[in-house]
Amino acid sequence: MKKIISVLLAVFLLVSVLPLAVSAEEGEFKTVLINENGDYLLNENDYDAVDIDGVTGTVTLSNAGVYSQGRSAIKVMNNSDVTFVLDGYSTVMGDSSNFSCGIEVELGSKVTFEGEGTLDVTGGKYGAAIGSYGTGINIPEEQRVQVGEITINSGVINAYGGYRGAGIGAGYHVSGNLITINGGTVRAYAGEQGAGIGSGYGTSGGAIGVAAVGEYTAGTIIINGGDIYAASSKKDFTDFSSFDAINANEVPGAWGVGIGGGYGASVDLIEINGGKVVAVSGASGAAIGTGRGTSKANQYNPDAYHCNIRIGGDADVTAVTSDVTKDSDRLGGAAIGTGRGCHTGGNIEITGNAKVTAINASLSPAIGATKKVSPVDGVAIPVAESIVIGDNVQLYAVSAADYAVDKDASALSINDNYFGSSDRWFFGEDAAAIADVANVKVESTKGEQMYTAPTGAVSVWSRIKAAEEQHDEPVVPEKDDKGNLRIDVPLKMAVVFEDGTVYYGGEMKEVEVGKEYHFQMCAVNWDNGTFDDNGNGIRGTVVYTMEVVHRNEFKELAAAAKEDPERYTVKGIDIIDNVAKKIIIDIDAKDTHLETDVNNFFMAYRFHFKGQDYNKQTGIAQVVNTPLESLSVNLPLGSTITCNAYHSYEKVDSADVFIENNSGEGVYDDVYLTSVNDYTWER
């Protein structure tokens, strides 16, 4: 009897850890309904349709096939939150004859893709492969189909949009919502005139206030990692050696985009923080940004049309706009920016350590607005609202027929501190200005990559030094000018640089002379002396900058800085620029190091109790987890801490505190201190 019970128990345990195989109804249509929370398995069977209704759980796709007729293959609805775990090679297809998707995600529902398998998913008529289906007519917003949220964490996903649908995102005449890609390999291709990732065909023109150009949007697209290939059609796009080669990739999806809004659609936000991204569009639409607009003022809503693009972190982005129509009336579309037929180039920000290659084979800047008249008045030439290119960005932009970067942007911010002067930019305005552009070879700032401008390029704009004497030979990089710097940090703190490296007191950092480094101050977990993003310590929000220079330059800077003591604090080996929040350090000094001061870089907080402090303690979440009596702690500016008060180690109070620099409250023994803030518990 004991044996039987043991076996039964073992079986129960086994059942508890294995996903449940979904039992399809036998018969002509194998339709599966999942309407209870749990973990499910769609295995090697072929299914006609799967409905996931109001479910939180996982669905493993293990060599499964779902092929629908008359509807989406998989429908996720009624506030479901489903994680699809990819295993093996699964295929999901919508119905190309009926409004449908491969995987339909209803508004309010959320899907996440994980696992190591592969998913081929195809949209049906007017539908995205993953996202929403659409409608054949232009209808007011309140009547339109809407789409839920899509997240991809891992796996291989090949997404083919149906006719006029996006690969991943929204269908025809539908706005996007939120797409987040954190990892995996994603290949996403639009149906005609949609986006690989974003929205489907929006509109070619409807009534303003109802469904005009600009009133559809791609929503928000965030890419934090992964290998992402997105195009306005399913074509190989690997040859960027010449514009002919680019244009030879015939793209029936002209007017759509690689990532962003389809024809007539705006972009709320495209944010690329990491990963490798390659995006390609046909003519008139941007590779990353908005699709083609319109030339008709009465069908264009300038108040609604917008485009915001941010590329940063360590993202490696290639954006290519081809010219497949060979028709000057249809050309345009920036590699990064907006499509032809809109009034703006939007807001484009490229920061961090991003590496960006933007190639435009059409009549448009590589980055910015297409230079065709605005639909608003038929006269104005659109410009970008703002373009920001950060100090450490590695940028290679090239255009076949216009400026590589929209030099007429309303706000153009390029701080070329990395090189120290703008003459290192190779900025050609027309073919005459660059006599032999096809043979210009340039080497990247990081010495890792060689670029050759495509044949026919008229403008190359690069944060890269061009060869001046021998165009056929690569530039010989200057000898590495580096040094080692000791990072000193205040007690129980750490310094974190922009690339994520954490330095505790006394550690050495190799630095390049003349290069700016952003960093932030962090408090460590006192229990283990560690800082990380997993609950040990807290970060500040203030951005500081560090640069090392050689002795001679330092002396010159120090002499000049002493003339402006309000702005600069000059010490033996460093100069603190209090205005720019920057420290300039003499790398040749004996015992050279980075040193951060209280008040400017962090704040010391003391915790007291009203009355007396005896046998009363304070703790701070993630920092001082073991409460201490008369606690004095260094904290990074701009952080919010949660602290707890204890009497005899019994918690009696709790408070949130926003950490600021000196408030003038630090008074000790009648001496006014500028280096400390006091917090007093009312207990």
Next chain:
Amino acid sequence: MKHSMVKAVSLFLAIILTVAVFSACGVDPNVKQEDKATADYKVKIDEEEEETEREGFYAYGKGKTDPVEVGGVEVNVKDFAVRSYELAFMMAQKSFDSPKDLPLDAAVQYAFTHIFYNDFYHITNKTVQYRSASEQQIRDSLKEQFGTDDFDVTSSMLYNAGKKIFEMWVPSYGTNIYYIVDAVNVSGDKAEIVTTFYNELARNTLLGKATITVKIQDKKPVIESLKAE
């Protein structure tokens, strides 16, 4: 067939039957609903009705989060309940009678973050993000949130006077928010949104309570004051 073999076969059939029963019902018997509920319950609210009365006001019942009309303008109750959480529990600004009472650095940091994110709890980046913004963007965001940009913004610690831009490491504020809107009290062009926040989905332990006052200014709802504990 030996007797022991019969027992083994019987046992095997029993096991198969047991598995089939659970599989057929489509529910994992080992998965509790509470264990699985996560992100989509961020804004789940109780259905319980509880009318409140106050002279000069009309009130919503407890748990209702439908948009409410204030001074002819629709106010999204959920949005401002979340705003009160952000200010009180993410920025530690638990009480202010008017926006000018906010510490400069807190106001600018709050406005800065809202330039890039509609809701703090959606900021689910794995680590902090470097962001920069112009003074005009900061002022526009302050006006959008509080109806005023009457702050000496360039004195903020986030301002880099050298580059004339605002810079910030935007924290990963992302979290789940569990709350119940207790009441929405409307009077003229103002609305008080009273919200109770909890530490967990089951709403067993209290995190705090906040009353945010929203006023209509230029036909848009803006934050006027906050009291939280």
